[in-house]
Amino acid sequence: MRFCSLASGSKGNAYLVDDAGxxxxxxxxxxxxxxxxxxxxxxxxxxxxxxxxxxxxxxxHVAGLAAFQRFAPDVPVFMNFSTADAVCALYPDVCDEMIVAFENDSRFPVGDLKVRAIETSHDVSDPVGYFVEGPGGSYFHITDTGEPTVEMEEYFDMADVATLESNHDLAMLRSSGRPYHVVRRIEGPCGHLSNDQAADFVASCAVPRLKHLALAHLSQDCNSPHLALETVAKGLACAGCGQTKLTAFSQHRVSDWIYA
Ligand SMILES: [Zn+2]
Ligand SMILES: [Zn+2]
Structure with a gap:
């Protein structure tokens, strides 16, 4: 199993997971x-x-979906029921024939892979991340959550490799000059995970099984890869996972493939 980022951040997100064909x-x-x-x-x-x-x-996370479907009309698009309702209402060009809707507590197959949604805390209808299991390993994927959830805690220690949001440095966000309500939304429980929150989550939940952790959805104004990596590395060390490799994804640069 391997994964990579094609784009990560508020200007667009796309990630790949590759295993078992x-x-x-x-x-x-x-x-x-x-x-x-x-x-x-x-x-x-x-x-x-x-x-x-x-x-x-x-x-x-969705703006390119309708155009993608014109290139790949036969590819199934999985999302939970509430998200499917919202996507259909907001993006009328999305072809709903290929939408496969699921309940969050179900585990569904994609070929020989097993996929489970992981509930997150974000200001939309029913946000999730994903846990993907295959013959080549297991992958945990979370972005866009204002705080860690119970399900995130449940699944993180079963992952060989993972992507976790590390959106902002709180001090940089608060001194960014952004409107007050925007700052409060981002730092709130349904906004985005800060570097410190990501580090705390990792400190309490990481286990040595985790080979490689990639930090995602970094703010371009209110964070830096150096700061995010330095902060979360302390969390990994705290959890006794000093050997876990750490990477920061970027908005515009394709990452290397990361192997489980
Ligand atoms: Zn986002
Ligand atoms: Zn979002």
Whole structure:
């Protein structure tokens, strides 16, 4: 099993998970041209995608979906029922024939992989992340959560590799000059996970099984890769996981593939 980021942040999100002959796209918040370019840089093509998983209906996760479907009309697009309702209402161009809706507490197959939604805390209808299990390993994927949830705690220690949001540095956010309500939304329980929150989560939940952790959805104004990595590395050390490799994903740069 391997995974990578094609785009990570508030201007668009798209991630790939590859195992057992399945190539899963998690979120489609970038346009088809960017998707094609980024996938080529990762050594794969849009035609190789076998399934899409959607986390929630915010445009930085869904805006490219309708255009993607014109290139890949037969690819199933998985999302929970509430998110499907919201996506259909907000993006009328999305082809709902290929939507496969699920209940959050179910585990569903994508080929030989097993997928389980993990509830997150975010200001949309029914936001989730994903836990993907295959013959090559297990992958935990969480972005866009204002605080850690019980399900995140439940699944994190079963992952060989993981992506976790580390959105902002709280002091940088508060001195960013953004409007008060925007700052409060981002730092609130249904906003985004700060570096400190990500570090605390990792400190209390990480186990040595975790080989590689990638930090995602970093704010370009209110964070820096250096700061996020330094903060979360302390959390890993606290959990006795000093050997876990740590990477920060970027908005525009395709990451290396990370192997389970
Ligand atoms: Zn987002
Ligand atoms: Zn969001």
């Amino acid at each position: 399945e190539l899963i796209l998690i979120d489609c918040g970038i346009g088809p041209r960017t998707l094609k370019t980024q996938m080529a840089l990762a050594g794969v093509a849009i035609d190789d995608i076998t399934a899409v998983l959607i986390t929630h209906e915010h445009s930085d």
